[in-house]
Amino acid sequence: MLRIGVALLGARITLDQIASLGLAPVLLVVAAVLVTIAFGAWLARAMRQPVAEGLLTGGAVAICGASAALAIAAVLPRTERSSQYTLLTVVGVTLLSTLAMIFYPGVVRLAGFNDAQAAVFLGGTIHDVAQVVAAGFIISPQAADGATFVKLLRVAMLFPVVLGLSLLFRTRGASGKRSPVLPWFLVVFALLAAAGSAGWIPDAAVPVLSRVSRACLVTAIAALGVMTSFREFASLGWRPVAMMVSESALLALLILGVLLARGAS
Numbered sequence: 001m002l003r004i005g006v007a008l009l010g011a012r013i014t015l016d017q018i019a020s021l022g023l024a025p026v027l028l029v030v031a032a033v034l035v036t037i038a039f040g041a042w043l044a045r046a047m048r049q050p051v052a053e054g055l056l057t058g059g060a061v062a063i064c065g066a067s068a069a070l071a072i073a074a075v076l077p078r079t080e081r082s083s084q085y086t087l088l089t090v091v092g093v094t095l096l097s098t099l100a101m102i103f104y105p106g107v108v109r110l111a112g113f114n115d116a117q118a119a120v121f122l123g124g125t126i127h128d129v130a131q132v133v134a135a136g137f138i139i140s141p142q143a144a145d146g147a148t149f150v151k152l153l154r155v156a157m158l159f160p161v162v163l164g165l166s167l168l169f170r171t172r173g174a175s176g177k178r179s180p181v182l183p184w185f186l187v188v189f190a191l192l193a194a195a196g197s198a199g200w201i202p203d204a205a206v207p208v209l210s211r212v213s214r215a216c217l218v219t220a221i222a223a224l225g226v227m228t229s230f231r232e233f234a235s236l237g238w239r240p241v242a243m244m245v246s247e248s249a250l251l252a253l254l255i256l257g258v259l260l261a262r263g264a265s
Contacts, residue, residue: 013193
């Protein structure tokens with residue numbers, strides 16, 4: 001279910017959306033995503049946690065919240081606490097995204113950003129698409145539209161990031177065969193994005209595919225909940241939460257700093 005949900009996310013992305021942002025915001029967002037994921041890996045090692053767990057939290061924060069957490073978890077090595085850690089990441093990143101939706105519009109106003117700058121900040125820092133849209137509308141409809149496109153650029157980063165992690169952690173299954181180089185759900189994700197960019201997906205079909213994707217992902221999250229308990233949550237300790245908070249702070253400060261520096265120049 002989670003693989004189907006991730007695959008259908010590709011229907012929401014087109015090259016025209018990304019091109020409309022301009023070169024500078026695209027480079028900023030791509031750099032911020034990669035830096036945040038690398039920081040997550042470094043932070044996990046510094047906290048004596050598995051690097052894979054740092055990549056999971058870093059990827060969830062950097063790309064698209066719960067959807068990214070589920071997609072990345074699908075290609076990471078399975079351990080005894082994989083399910084619990086993935087669910088904790090989903091819950092934690094969703095909570096942080098909600099807090100960001102509430103407080104980041106205030107940061108935009110304090111910084112004196114225009115609609116375009118607000119779009120880059122909100123779309124580049126808030127974890128989940130729905131919260132990005134809500135925060136954007138607090139500023140203006142124009143900021144909401146721009147923030148959505150910036151956010152979809154981060155969603156598009158799911159393909160190269162998950163592909164890279166799949167190659168990095170490629171393991172042998174129970175049959176002794178290696179897992180495929182390119183997971184099938186990434187292939188479908190890319191094909192849907194290409195079809196949408198070419199105009200082959202009817203406009204009326206995109207919201208339907210988005211709802212199906214969301215339903216599949218929610219079902220996958222619910223299934224993770226069935227497999228864990230509050231006691232298992234507690235056994236993970238405080239470090240995963242500290243990692244997600246630190247990664248979120250780094251992402252926000254990085255994009256905020258660049259936008260302020262560009263505005264002052």
